[in-house]
Amino acid sequence: xxxxxxxxxxxxxxxxxENLKMHFPVFRGVFRRRVGQIKAVDGISFDVIxxxxxxxxxxxxxxxxxxxxxxxxxxxxxxxxxILDGEDLSKIHGxxxxxxxxxxxxxxxxxxxxxxxxxxxxxxxxxxxEVHDTYRGKEKSERVAYLLQVVGLNPxxxxxxxxxxxxxxxxxxxxxxxxxxxxSFIVCDEPISALDVSIQAQVxxxxxxxxxxxxxxxLFIAHDLSMVRHISNRVAVMYLGKLMELADRAEVxxxxxxxxxxxxxxxxxxxxxxxxxxxxxxxxTGDVPSPANPPSGCVFHTRCMYAERVCTDKVxxxxxxxxxxxxxxxxxxxxxxxxxx
Amino acid sequence: xKSASESMTPLSEEAIxxxxxxxxxxxxxxxxxxxxxxxxxxxxxxxxxxxxxxFILVAVFAxxxxxxxxxxxxxxxxRDGYAAAPLPxxxxxxxxxxxxxxxxxxxxxxxxxxxxxxxxxxxxxxxYGLVWGTRTAIIVGVIIEGVTLLIGIIIGAxxxxxxxxxxEVLMRITEIFMAFPFIFAxxxxxxxxxxxxxxxxxxxxxxIIAFGWMSYARLIRGDILSIRERDYIMAARVVGVSDLxxxxxxxxxxxxxxxxxxxxxxxxxxxxxxxxxxxxxxxTEVGYADWGQVISFARNYIGVFSKYWxxxxxxxxxxxxxxxxxxxxxxxxxxxxxPKMRGNVRx
Numbered sequence: 001x002x003x004x005x006x007x008x009x010x011x012x013x014x015x016x017x018e019n020l021k022m023h024f025p026v027f028r029g030v031f032r033r034r035v036g037q038i039k040a041v042d043g044i045s046f047d048v049i050x051x052x053x054x055x056x057x058x059x060x061x062x063x064x065x066x067x068x069x070x071x072x073x074x075x076x077x078x079x080x081x082x083i084l085d086g087e088d089l090s091k092i093h094g095x096x097x098x099x100x101x102x103x104x105x106x107x108x109x110x111x112x113x114x115x116x117x118x119x120x121x122x123x124x125x126x127x128x129x130e131v132h133d134t135y136r137g138k139e140k141s142e143r144v145a146y147l148l149q150v151v152g153l154n155p156x157x158x159x160x161x162x163x164x165x166x167x168x169x170x171x172x173x174x175x176x177x178x179x180x181x182x183x184s185f186i187v188c189d190e191p192i193s194a195l196d197v198s199i200q201a202q203v204x205x206x207x208x209x210x211x212x213x214x215x216x217x218x219l220f221i222a223h224d225l226s227m228v229r230h231i232s233n234r235v236a237v238m239y240l241g242k243l244m245e246l247a248d249r250a251e252v253x254x255x256x257x258x259x260x261x262x263x264x265x266x267x268x269x270x271x272x273x274x275x276x277x278x279x280x281x282x283x284x285t286g287d288v289p290s291p292a293n294p295p296s297g298c299v300f301h302t303r304c305m306y307a308e309r310v311c312t313d314k315v316x317x318x319x320x321x322x323x324x325x326x327x328x329x330x331x332x333x334x335x336x337x338x339x340x341x
Numbered sequence: 342x343k344s345a346s347e348s349m350t351p352l353s354e355e356a357i358x359x360x361x362x363x364x365x366x367x368x369x370x371x372x373x374x375x376x377x378x379x380x381x382x383x384x385x386x387x388x389x390x391x392x393x394x395x396f397i398l399v400a401v402f403a404x405x406x407x408x409x410x411x412x413x414x415x416x417x418x419x420r421d422g423y424a425a426a427p428l429p430x431x432x433x434x435x436x437x438x439x440x441x442x443x444x445x446x447x448x449x450x451x452x453x454x455x456x457x458x459x460x461x462x463x464x465x466x467x468x469y470g471l472v473w474g475t476r477t478a479i480i481v482g483v484i485i486e487g488v489t490l491l492i493g494i495i496i497g498a499x500x501x502x503x504x505x506x507x508x509e510v511l512m513r514i515t516e517i518f519m520a521f522p523f524i525f526a527x528x529x530x531x532x533x534x535x536x537x538x539x540x541x542x543x544x545x546x547x548x549i550i551a552f553g554w555m556s557y558a559r560l561i562r563g564d565i566l567s568i569r570e571r572d573y574i575m576a577a578r579v580v581g582v583s584d585l586x587x588x589x590x591x592x593x594x595x596x597x598x599x600x601x602x603x604x605x606x607x608x609x610x611x612x613x614x615x616x617x618x619x620x621x622x623x624x625t626e627v628g629y630a631d632w633g634q635v636i637s638f639a640r641n642y643i644g645v646f647s648k649y650w651x652x653x654x655x656x657x658x659x660x661x662x663x664x665x666x667x668x669x670x671x672x673x674x675x676x677x678x679x680p681k682m683r684g685n686v687r688x
Binding site: 098102110181 | 367571572573575576577578579580581582583586591594595
């Protein structure tokens, strides 16, 4: 089902990221001279549509977490703009920015590290309410009880400390904290990869439930391709700080246009021994190059089986190969043709 | 990994029962409770705590243990004449003895003061010096420790939190202070301060503070630097918590424990340094009730140890016990804080 997204009206766009760059300087020596920079995120552009889940996948170290954190202004971007609800977040600072945090929240990867061990979960969940002074006194404790209930925890647990909970329960606390301020946009930074497989499904279902209930928009960062396929409406693929491909879930998984995406998808095992045996794998050779010194031209050319001269010389444009299907490859059209539609 | 035979047992039996959490633990919070529990269950730290408690009681009840001589400064050790040679324990007190405390007659059946631990060279009463010296030791220990800790924490926290050139400058200053040999630096500063502030506890106190805060600053800086990168700090920032609240609500409470352990171990050492300065004649005036003074009276007679042992053994024992007490508690705290010990202590 190649259901292409028609050009969406701008009012439907919740978040617009344009040419976002996050370069971390590298200092060395006695005088802390700046000797270079890590280009963790190097010019990515995409829109997030209200109410959707945009999956962001890539290998570890490709900059997907950095992208999520930069969007939330946890790192101030080197360049580019992040427009949430018509307002450029990279231009506001201090108190004004803290105020905007009510609209955007984050769920963290490691539920053991993301909760302050010296605070009860009641304190953890009510901290956002206190900081923004949205609820007070009895209302506040009622709100905390409600939030705990929403994420499937007994409100009586509010007086307990994080170490009294399991990983899945802690992740629920983290979700409750993110929901406390009624945000419209949540960055889920690999929210399930630190959990037991048996718990992963529960947490994903919870995330889907509250998305429906509260009309949330997710940026779902992950490296588990099958999980992303399950939860996302659209999927973006990242490699070495750049976006390689962005399209509808079905498009990406069935008709990938970028060689990197094709390689990634060919690595997903098929739960059927007969099919699994016939599965053709695209084996990538070599390692991911260092983001401190990325290759010239297309950053993927060092490992790409289709690479030609132009790939080393020219950075491919980030363009819409066909409606709603964005890709950064010089030969993307070639793959459309082979599909023969 | 569970072995095959174990996995045969039903799940419910295999599960670890949920630990019941008492009122005290809920009140103190998990970390404090663990420390609290650890300190009171570890036999060595119980000995340490008893020793410290004993010294605190002696300091508090000093006027009842040995009341001061009438119309005299209670912090000045009374002397029984001016004889150069020490007098052995049990010698009768001839000149201006202190009032008899309530326990003396019932316990000894006599109503005449004797020099319980003897007198030191110059006829200073050793017992009085040690009992009232406990007060000095605890006052000085608490003041020095409190102020050094505060300075260290502020400098370390500012350094770690702001980073950049502020961190660089503060840490280089810290290293300059560390480069001085402690006792010489303290001695010099104390000697410089004495003519300005007069003899008393202040010159050595200030000198020890001035050269004692560096280890705390460095330690807390390191811990804050590591806590600062934790996910829950980032989570607080996402939620919109202000920098100041992050520092004092999230970072410092998580970073401060190792520094507190170090501080508890250092109190004993600080009192020794203070006594050392007193012994060297810098700081308190001659005759001030302070352990270092009591030992310094013995200076000329240390050579005749077999005859005058009491002038050095009694104050020595007191100092050793005091330092031992704090060290035992500090050691126990360090063990409890050790992440590898976590599991053992918690259950």
